[in-house]
Amino acid sequence: MFRNYLKVGLRNILKYKAFSFINVFGLAVAMSVCMLVILMLADQHRYDQFHSKKDRIYRILTDSEDFRQAYATSPFPLAEVLRTEYPAVEQSTHLMPGVGGDVEYGQKLLEMRGYFAEKQFFEVFDFDLQKGNKISALSAPNSIVLSSELAANLFGQEDALGKVVSFADRQLPFPLDHGSGGAAPVEWGNFTVTGVIADEPYRSHIHFDVLMSMATRQRLYTESKLENLTDNWEHYWQNYTYVVMDESGTEADLQAGLQSLGVRMYKNMEDEGKRNIIFKGQPMADIAMGLENNDTNYRLPAFGYYFLGLLSLVVLVCACLNYMNLSIARATTRAREIGVRKTNGAHRGNLVFQFLSESVLMSLLSLAFAWLILILFLKPAFMNLWLNQHFSFDFPTGWGIYLIFVGFALAIGIVAGLYPAFVMASYQPVKVLKANATAGRGKMGLRKVLGVSQFVVSLLFIVTSILIFRQFKHYINFEYGFATENIVNIELQGVDDELVRTALSSVPGVTSISACDIIPAGGTNNNFTLRKLGSEDEYTQFGSLRTDEHFIETLDIKLIAGKPLPPHGQGTDKHILVNEAAVRVMGFEHPADMVGQLYETEWGNTLEVAGVVKDFQFKILVNEDKISPLAMRSDLEQYGFLNVKLSSDDLMGTVEVLKAKWESVDPVHPFKYRFFDEQLAATHQAIFDIVSILGFIAFLSVLIACLGLLGMATYSVERRTKEVGIRKVMGAPELAIALLLSKELLLMLIISVGIAAPASYFLNNLWLQYLPNRVEFGFGTVFIGSGILLLLGLLTIGSQTLRASRTNPVEALRME
Structure with missing residues (x-):
């Protein structure tokens, strides 16, 4: 039939x-x-399936009724408390970002980014080592475990195990790239390679070039190169905590324990905003599609x-x-x-x-x-x-x-x-x-x-x-209030901005050069607070741009009152430029009325308003409708980019000359640049x-x-x-x-x-x-x-x- x-x-x-x-x-x-x-769903289902304990692994989230979304991060002391005080927790471990800079071996220098990790990392996760011992690889200070790709690029055919490399921290953004060029390099010393991750096609939400032993942080604390967060329960956005539940334990047991722990640690906090904080366990199977604040990578x-x-x-x-x-x-x-x-x-x-x-x-x-x-x-x-x-x-x-x-x-x-x-x-x-x-x-x-x-x-x-x-x-053709055409943003990568500026200024076609810490309207925002000097009023939040005295000239930002920031060495760090929105928020009728006013920051610095500039869009368009207050100030140690304005009929030819000049100053780091208008257009791709x-x-x-x-x-x-x-x-x-x-x-x-x-x-x-x-x-x-x-x-x-x-x-x- x-x-x-x-x-x-x-x-x-x-x-x-x-x-x-x-x-x-x-x-x-x-x-x-x-x-x-x-x-797409089948691909996401493959994530984190190689861990033998995947059904018992949970990531601890930090949440509050005041948050729009839970944080994937949690306080540093949490892992130790869960490991020692909760019998239902078989094991716990930290993953702490903060390793981002240049690793050097012989004549080779490469960027590497990763986490601080402890020996329990390999007891929770099943990342295999093709070289090294899982038990001891992350036990001693100044020990690092490299990815197979980084090891191959750094050592070639040489055996990586036991090799000593030097590392300079540049505060490169990790695990999410926020578009920052990093900071000036700070030497962290020599490190011994104690392991190399197996070259396997791991589908994991955790990506890294290097794992640096958590014990290394103790030395860096004493050298004042890192903030000590060992007993800090208020700082919950720079550490990932994972636990493995005992085979007899359940998710309900974990959630109940986390809830009681959150109440115990935060109910008496001085900061009222933190008294509602709670912890939640996120099953490993839910992480791939459960994107949270401060997560480990970009995912759908x-x-x-x-x-x-x-x-x-x-x-x-x-x-x-x-x-x-x-x-x-x-x-x-x-x-x-x-x-x-x-x-x-x-x-x-x-x-x-x-x-x-x-x-x-x-x-x-x-x-x-x-x-x-x-x-x-x-x-x-x-x-x-x-x-x-x-x-x-x-x-x-x-x-x-x-x-x-x-x-x-x-x-x-x-x-x-x-x-x-x-x-x-x-x-x-x-x-x-x-x-x-x-x-x-x-x-x-x-x-x-x-x-x-x-x-x-x-x-x-x-x-x-x-x-x-x-x-x-509309976004592509948006009038930002500053010039973007024929401006090249060059990432400094920790190189001294004055050296690069001097080299590039001699290139024909370069009409102006300025420096900044982040690219305006590029998707990264910094903030700080100000109030009138001697006042008892609440602090007002300002957007923050670290710029030099040439910034408004290079970007054709109009100065409507006062004068630009003074040159370096002439009290630059004591002056700020503000926008029209700041004038309105601080209660002044005319921009000129705010010039010369003194303000103080939460950390006690006194700043004088040198001038007022016309409002311009300094935040990404999808994040802000009405322009908010902004303060621009100089800070040599924070510059991440040079803004180079060109007037040439052959832009790409001029860029090639800029590249040659860069290589004469820094032959190690690659020349990284983007045209400003293309960079802003890319934010809306x-x-x-x-x-x-x-x-x-x-x-x-x-x-x-x-x-x-x-x-x-x-x-x-x-x-x-x-x-x-x-x-x-x-x-x-x-x-x-x-x-x-x-x-x-x-x-x-x-x-x-x-x-x-x-x-x-x-x-x-x-x-x-x-x-x-x-x-x-x-x-x-x-x-x-x-x-x-x-x-x-x-x-x-x-x-x-x-x-x-x-x-x-x-x-x-x-x-x-």
């Missing part, structure tokens, strides 16, 4: 080629998007998967609705077949199974095409997204994932074919054999609802894509990726809806072929016939726009209100989206109705 169903299914697919192509292609496109999301959070999953599900539902719609429409052409089968004794269940088998067969054919679309187009496009350089997806392959895809296709075939199967199997043989045309009557209402639903979704996607693209263009994804989904949604419309138009034309022939013989004009055939479908389009236009305006306004520096959103954008949808719909319908209206009536009547 199954063999018979298979034969009938194949025959029907080949017989109705147009309908089969529309269904297979529509399902294949939708399934390919869903398969991409499945691959669970919300991102929900978002992508919802989008792919919407497209898939549209494709399934398409299948249902066209299957029900085609039911009239198969009514006689159903009647004959029922007359010959076929039960309703037999017919349902037959139509479901055809649907599953169609779905499996779609799966083959979906796989080709995924491999040839979708996966390469996704891998080339800017976001993926941070997420590092590596899609898995293997029999397991193929079985998931087959199961997914079977489920789609059943879901898409279930309703049409029951509808067609319910036909009464007496009625359908009497008049084939009556079998499908009464179903047009349902088909209209399905078709309208598809176009409503399509218009929502189109309008949202246009709006987000407009927002992206994530938005462009969202535009690309939504635009692609909108395209697929419209494509599937138009395919469905094409199928309905084709069916309508085929069903009324005789009528068209008679009307043409009676003298009806082609345009009138085309309008007659298009009337029902055009009405569907108009109803779709009538529903989706106000809905898209309302829904997009909801999220837009929460976005800083947003574009104006009116019905113009909705009108453009509606026009695109109507145009595509008209072209789709017209391709069939105009062709039918021009058909020779003799041919039309001969077909009947």
